[in-house]
Amino acid sequence: MKYLATPKARRALATILSCLAAAMVVGAVGLLGYPEYTNIRANREQKALRSEFLTSEKLKQAYQAAAKPASAGGTKVTLAEGSAVTRIQIAKIGLDTVVVQGTSNQALAAGSGHYPQTPLPCSPTGNVGVAGHRTMNGHPFQKLDQLVTGDKVILTTPFQQCTYQIIASVDGHANPYVTDPNDWTVIAQTSKPMLTMSTCTPEGTARQRLVARAELVSTTNIVAGSTVK
């Protein structure tokens, strides 16, 4: 510590430490505020998505193409990652959010995303998959574990409003249920039209996945003259 022998050196070091302390305070504030920042960012993104959801021609084309079988000349329209796909509402847990296309980290910054390898929402066949954050990024699926049999989940597309109902069990076990993070069977196709929602569990970790599955019970056309059945 010989170099601290002079008052000048001590003053210089004190200044450096002060600057370091200030940087740490800034870092602490940043860390403390980051989760909330993601929520704010998600909420702002949701506002833009709601507008896009109502006006996007590409989205309408995608649903129209999906409704027309390939044998009838229908061609698949691919939605860009991060673009609005559907609106999901679950009154039981106070959820009302727009789901974007894709499940990458970037896409899920909006809160929830549609598994692109699954059918578009309201599909009369197959298993529609949606993943949503349980913490941060608006945490739309924070209370997914509170769903019980019979709870209604409403998906809205540019042409339809579909009502799904939480089913009692999935493959012999309770619903919602916890599964392995690599269990991709959760979005495997089903014989009946289904909606599968997934999020991380326990809350605040990504150790496992919480899955809730609902069955399509009704569909209502919301645009007069829609070709969607």
Add this chain to the structure above:
Amino acid sequence: MKRLLVVPVVMMFLLTAFVPASSADTPNVVFMGQGQSSALDLSVPLLNSLPGNLLGSILGNLGSLGKGITAGHTETTFEGLSNPSVNGLALGLCSLLGSNLLSLPAVGSTLPGTLPGLGGLPALGSICSGQTQATSSSAANHGSTTQACQALSLAILVIKTACSQSYSTIEGGRPVSQNSAGVAEIDVALLPDVLGNLGLNSLLGSLGLGNLGGGGVTGTAGSLPLVGPLVNNLVGGLLGPVLGSAQGSPLGVGDTANLVSSITGLLQNVLGAGGNLVSIKLGTGSSVLSNNGAATQETAQAAGADIGLIGGLIDIQVGAANSTVVWNDASGAATADASPAVAHIKIANPLGGGNLLDLPIAVPSLNGLLGGLLSQTDQAGDLTLLAGTPLETTIKVASASPHQTGRNVTASSDGVSILALKGLGASSVGGTDGGIRLRLASSSSSVAGDILKVQAAAPSLPITGGPTYVFLAGAAFMAVAAAHVLRNSRRMRAGAKG
């Protein structure tokens, strides 16, 4: 001040929470193989003709000797690079080992799906002599063993100095192994101990010699009645014409009598006075696995041998047999090479004056040259001596063959196999499954592998559970650290003023 170092460490820990795990999708090389060499595989079915109680009393726990012995045997089995391991085995002598202890997947099989794990080398029985075994799966647990040379002396079989040495380890992620083993000399003799217990006549009868037709040869053979027909058969049917051919004219009466006398004396010595029926001098067999950092090479070499049959009447010299395979990591390709043992056969002239025959075994055609004594029996060049007699001996000529299918290669060098004295102790009268069966200087090396694309870990379902607590904990820690640093800063500033 030291405590301040904790801050950047914790910062780094926090940052790792935001760094996505890298996905491994790099090529990986796997291969496995084995090398094997046997200087000698010997079975002595003629011993089966001895009464069980006699065999047991003489051989004790070695009563299974009739099943065969393996001498100068080495093996290496190896696997690399992703999970390297190596087993090495060397044994001077063992009477229970088969010749095919371990085997690779069939050539042409799909790899690596069918790659079996390394099997353990067989448990060696207590009657193995001069055995060592070393196993290694990392550089830290290399094995090295040396077995002191041992000798084994039985009533009719003498093994001299069976030795073995084995070393295995992992170097630079690759298996390395050196194994060597050998038996200096093996003698099979019908010693007086045996003969005294049985009586010569009953022994010869049990060996099938009594089934020979009666002969008119007289003279010294009279003291060994059953040797007479054998000698008569040899001289009258086989050796006579050969010897006559060698002399340029048919044998005269005097020559024939001398020939009969010489051979009879030879057989008397072998059968009654302690001479060796079979005497084998061996070199050392080895199996060496090495690498140069980019390629792995397995070389198996079986020692050559010098075999004397019937007291030296027939002498067979076998050179060493080699087989080599090389696995190249970068290309994922393997090559194989093999060189056969070179063999010579010599038949001594019972009348003296050098060898009656001294030829490489692989001479294309010997028919007619020797008046029927030596005949080729098939296109592979197998040779048969003394055909039609209980002493019929077939020599299968050495061959070497590398085989390659894709990345699977095998090199084998099948030295020489000798089925000697096939009629002695045969399971039935006129049978040819008796005698002494030798397989000399055989080696094989194999390697199979593939270059794998390591499967990236299956992606998980979307991560939707941000670690909120990490941010809160990090913020709290940084706040405390900031306060601590600020306090030190103020103290230091106060000290500067004071």
